Amino acid sequence: MLGAIVLLLLLATLAIAGEPVSQTFAASPEKVWSVTASVLKQLGWDIEKSDQSNGWINTESRSVNGEDYGVYAKGARHRLAIRFKAAGPNRTTVTVERNLFKRERILWIDKDEPLTTTDQSVEKNVLAAIGKAL
Secondary structure: OHHHHHHHHHHHHHHHHOOOEEEEEOOOHHHHHHHHHHHHHHOOOOEEEEEOOOOEEEEOOEEEEEEEOOOEEEEEEEEEEEEEEEOOOOOEEEEEEEEEEEEEEEOOEEEEEEOOOOOOHHHHHHHHHHHHHO
């Protein structure tokens, strides 16, 4: 019985780990988009791909820890997926999801494996910075 409870708690923790963080702002999607792009740049995130008409921005990955020597790299990295959705007149919901993964590169060939985490401080800090900039 105790084993079943521990298993349920573990599964609940893993399910929570991948949950995105959302916040609704009192501004138009266009305004929130431009502020978000500026905030990401200020926080050191480079935009890899984006589509304003469909409301999404994906950042390039950044190192969390590890080493990178060009042809060889090993460590944890993360990237952000940000979604924008109109939530009424002059209201926009922004969802930030962080993808954490382990990367090993040997001779320019990357091998990525997903990692789980319950830490949502990165996502919350991005949303807080957007709110402050608005």
